[in-house]
Amino acid sequence: MRIDIITVLPELLKSPFEASILKRAIEANLVEVHLHNLRDYTTDNYKSVDDTQFGGGAGMVMMIEPIDKCISALKAERHYNEVIYMTPDGETLKQGIANQISLKENIIILCGHYKGVDQRVRDHYITREISIGDYVLSGGELAAAVLCDAVIRLIPGVLGNETSALTDSFQDNLLAPPIYTKPREYKGLKVPELLFSGNLPKIEKWREEEAYKRTKERRPDLLED
8 A cells, every 4th residue: 555645844744653553564564655745846946835715714724736746746646545524514424434545555644734725626636535634634634644543554464463353343343352361360450351261252251241331331432323
């Protein structure tokens, strides 16, 4: 999988890909992540990527020309399955969306800034708009990093245990059940005895029941879906 991220702040995006699982995935050639500075596609001496709104109003708007030049340059080299724009008014990122995107071969992620991008970019270049929640960030870089993390961990070979991602919260519209590890007892706090029984069918049934119970208590909206 190849991910090309278009941004005006590439330095803000470097660290997430230089540590932990994402770094290992890149080093193992399971994914490629390339950062593209939008200012490299400007034509004026000030490397401007934004301007005032037509019709007046507060806030600057990212211009169509440098975005078009960057996307066009990337598309001239390969086919892209998705051109994603990170924006607060996009569809809310859920596990199902991450699952879908993880199956793609090449994607572009555009990080917004200021008041956003010229609407013509959204109308003619973007294939999918994604939000990570109902709030506004200073830019789309952190949102892009969240999306990349959610997607990359699903690529076969990235996680040590291939079944780990399949048992995550939200994969089946349920939250994950309680989990325990050593020691068996700590300051009087004990692990449920069933988990030591070796009876895998009963353990799985317990986990399913606990997952349902936790979901009903904390996120009943997921059960409606």
